[in-house]
Amino acid sequence: MISPVERLSDLSEQDRGTLVKSGIDPEAKVSGSFMLADHSTVHCNCSDPEVEVLPISTALELHDGLRPYWRRLIDDNENGDPDGGYFIRSKAGSTVTYPLQACLYLAEEKLTQNVHNIVVAEEGSTLNILSGCATAPGVRSGLHVGVSEIYVEKGATLSFTMVHNWGEDMAVRPKTSIVVEEGGTFISNYICLKPAKDLVMYPTAVLKGKGAVATFNSVFLATEGSCIDSGSRVILKAEDTRAEVVSRAVSMGGKIYARGHLVGEVPGVKAHLECDGLILSDRGLIHAIPELEAQCNDLEMSHEAAVGKIAQEEIEYLMARGLSEEDSRSLIIKGFLSLDILGLPEELKRDMEETIKQADSEGAM
Incomplete structure (x- = not known):
């Protein structure tokens, strides 16, 4: 069990080392930081008045149940009440200078962690989030279910970088939905080089406002015994929307199912899907599954997929x-x-x- 800390730098040397390997630097200058260990919030701090960082339970009480956002994109009632999670909001018109860090951490063997996160980039704001998910040294197995609802309002820009650093026998089930309004931009960077035994994720972004943009960049490395089933879906519902989904996958004996799905619903949209795989072991598998779905004419969507070995x-x-x-x-x-x-x-x-x-x-x- 990890006791609450005033600063992430007050954690033990072992835990600090694990956080750094998960993209979270306890010594970095940030706008705010949050850490959930097992089922408890052990750290939550915000130094920038233009951003709000709260445990999800506090946000629900303080903001009247977060009625405009709570379970609007994903209803996870089947999982019961969450064990924790965070609420992050950048205020309208603000540019949050320094990144914000959030960490979801398992410190107990064979624990089930069920979290629910909400992120809101209000109109015209700019926000950069670094998120790390990890198990403590010596923790090999458990279950993590992470629900995230992300709202990018008119003219806002949100960059969200996530690093997974799980134990080798973990089962991981992130569920993420994003909505991007007119002129908004959502950028997702996902890195998983220390894969869990069983990882399934398929975030979906809905571009509902004119000129909205979504970009997904994913990097996977699967060692023997691991199975990664991951992809990204973008639904382009408004004119002049743009999307790009790019994944890089390396199998060194593990299984990778690399998915991508682009849905063009109106004329004038542009989207591209790219999936490249490098297979370095006869025991490995890479299955690329690109999908383009055009529901009208006068749009541009394309895809490239390639799997090979080092020349x-x-x-x-x-x-x-x-x-x-x-x-x-x-x-x-x-x-x-x-x-x-x-x-x-x-x-x-x-x-x-x-x-x-x-x-x-x-x-x-």
Whole structure:
């Protein structure tokens, strides 16, 4: 059990290390931060008057049940009352200078964690959220069900980066729905290089206002014994809306089902879906499932999907310039996964590189 802390930097050295590897830097300058450990909020702080960060239970009481938002996009009554979660709101017209950090953490073995989160980027605001989901050192198994409802109001921009760092026997079930209003922009970056045993997620964004934009970037690495079933869906319901869904998947013995679904409902929309897979073990599997659904004429939607292996000539090219074969393979994989996402701690980037190198070494055996 983790006791409440005033600052994330007050956590134990082990827990701080796990947070950094999950995209959360306890020492970083942020606008606010939140942490749920098992079923309890152990930290919630906000230093920027233009943003609000609250435990979901407090927000429900303070804001009259969050009636404009609560369970409007996802009704999770079948899961009962949530164990916790967060409410994050950027105020209308504001530009939140520093990112906001949120962490969902399992510290107890074989625990079920059921959370419900609500994020609102009010009209004309700009907000950047770094979210980390992780298990404590020594915790291998459990169940995480995370419901998130995200609202991007007129002219707002929300960037949401999530890093998953789960134990090897975890089952993970995120459920996310997003609605983007006129002129709004939603950007999702998702990284999972230390996969759970069983991960299923399929976030859906609805572009309901003219000129709304949604972008999903996903990066997966599946080691032997893991199964990742993930994708993104965008429904373009208004004129001049735009969407892009890009995924990079590497199997080193695990199974990856990479899905993508674009639905064009009105003329004049543009959307592109791209899924690239790199399979490095005969024991692995990558199944790319791109879908385009056009419900009218005069729209533009396209998709690309490719699965292959590392080309030997690429390895030989790098080896000729002084790299070892192992370092050459790792560098190619790193470049393929495109890990240079802004805002991630340097220690996390180094840990990602080590994870790739170790997984590649084991997968090539």
